[in-house]
Amino acid sequence: MNYANQANRQGTYVVTYDVASRLQSLCSRSISVPKQTDQLFKSFHQSLFEKLQRALPGVVIDTIDMSELRLEIWNQVESRISDLSHQAVLSTCPEIADSNPKSEGLLLNINRLFSAEGLMLGHGPRPGFKALNVQLDELAVRIAGRSVVLIEDGAFTGGTLSFVLKELRDRGITVTAVVIGFCCNGSRHVLRKAFNGELVMVHPVVNLIDWIPDHDLIPFIPNCGRVLGRQLDHCIMPMKTEGGASLAIPYILPFGKIEEWASLPFEGAKDLSRLCLDTAIGIFSQVGIKITIGELLSSNPRLSMPVMIGAFEDIPPPETEVVCFLQKMREKIA
Numbered sequence: 001m002n003y004a005n006q007a008n009r010q011g012t013y014v015v016t017y018d019v020a021s022r023l024q025s026l027c028s029r030s031i032s033v034p035k036q037t038d039q040l041f042k043s044f045h046q047s048l049f050e051k052l053q054r055a056l057p058g059v060v061i062d063t064i065d066m067s068e069l070r071l072e073i074w075n076q077v078e079s080r081i082s083d084l085s086h087q088a089v090l091s092t093c094p095e096i097a098d099s100n101p102k103s104e105g106l107l108l109n110i111n112r113l114f115s116a117e118g119l120m121l122g123h124g125p126r127p128g129f130k131a132l133n134v135q136l137d138e139l140a141v142r143i144a145g146r147s148v149v150l151i152e153d154g155a156f157t158g159g160t161l162s163f164v165l166k167e168l169r170d171r172g173i174t175v176t177a178v179v180i181g182f183c184c185n186g187s188r189h190v191l192r193k194a195f196n197g198e199l200v201m202v203h204p205v206v207n208l209i210d211w212i213p214d215h216d217l218i219p220f221i222p223n224c225g226r227v228l229g230r231q232l233d234h235c236i237m238p239m240k241t242e243g244g245a246s247l248a249i250p251y252i253l254p255f256g257k258i259e260e261w262a263s264l265p266f267e268g269a270k271d272l273s274r275l276c277l278d279t280a281i282g283i284f285s286q287v288g289i290k291i292t293i294g295e296l297l298s299s300n301p302r303l304s305m306p307v308m309i310g311a312f313e314d315i316p317p318p319e320t321e322v323v324c325f326l327q328k329m330r331e332k333i334a
Contacts, residue, residue: 016211023221038286044275127303131235147173165194227304253333292319292322
């Protein structure tokens with residue numbers, strides 16, 4: 001793709017909002033975080049929207065609040081399940097599985113895993129979870145012969161859902177419906193090759209150019225960035241530091257390649273990266289100006305150490321203050 005000409009494209013660019021809700025999972029006795037209603041998040045989203053508009057003139061910027069979308073997804077699911085002794089709901093989204101008792105907590109913690117250069121290696125577990133084949137075998141036992149409604153909040157290429165559908169089919173599990181928050185035309189075509197049942201799009205998007213979740217833009221937010229993986233004998237697992245933390249490349253500069261990974265012209269990508277690092281500094285200044293990387297990473301297995309592309313071995317010591325680290329990253333794109 002020619003990113004220099006990206007601004008001249010027509011279509012819809014989706015940005016999803018869930019930084020504020022994901023941040024709440026860090027809250028503990030020793031760590032307090034800004035509330036979801038904090039003005040900081042409203043200001044961030046307004047600025048993010050404006051910068052995307054400037055970077056992509058002529059493109060429709062479609063903003064989606066993920067908390068609201070997940071409620072809409074569940075409404076669609078409820079209308080399709082009548083008897084949980086014959087049907088099960090399987091989600092790839094922990095926020096949906098955790099918030100709905102009828103889901104029985106049936107959750108596949110699946111993640112795309114990447115090389116140090118940001119290239120996809122394949123599918124593996126989210127950091128802190130068992131290998132995919134183990135998760136899938138355990139889920140097959142819990143589903144116990146029932147049919148399944150499969151939930152995914154968003155699909156861009158359709159590759160992950162196609163992978164899941166094949167793995168379920170290989171275990172004798174019948175999927176009767178797939179409910180997706182939103183997806184692009186290409187992913188719909190890919191899914192139709194893998195699945196001929198009911199395909200439900202909760203939030204249809206016309207001519208989707210690209211999709212960026214705001215949590216991929218803010219370092220030290222749970223599930224931020226492209227998680228690094230390593231190939232083992234029979235599976236791909238997240239790469240870890242000696243201290244047991246996973247590693248991930250946030251999309252923004254100077255960590256990742258936001259212009260390539262999020263289809264943005266370079267100057268727009270640079271401007272947006274500054275905003276995101278300033279926001280991260282604001283968030284973690286409120287969490288605690290002296291909180292260290294080690295303290296933060298040990299608080300939640302879904303947190304990954306943010307690393308720069310091609311430089312995953314250059315990791316600061318755990319006693320480094322989070323805000324200090326973020327400020328140094330900010331200086332690299334001043």
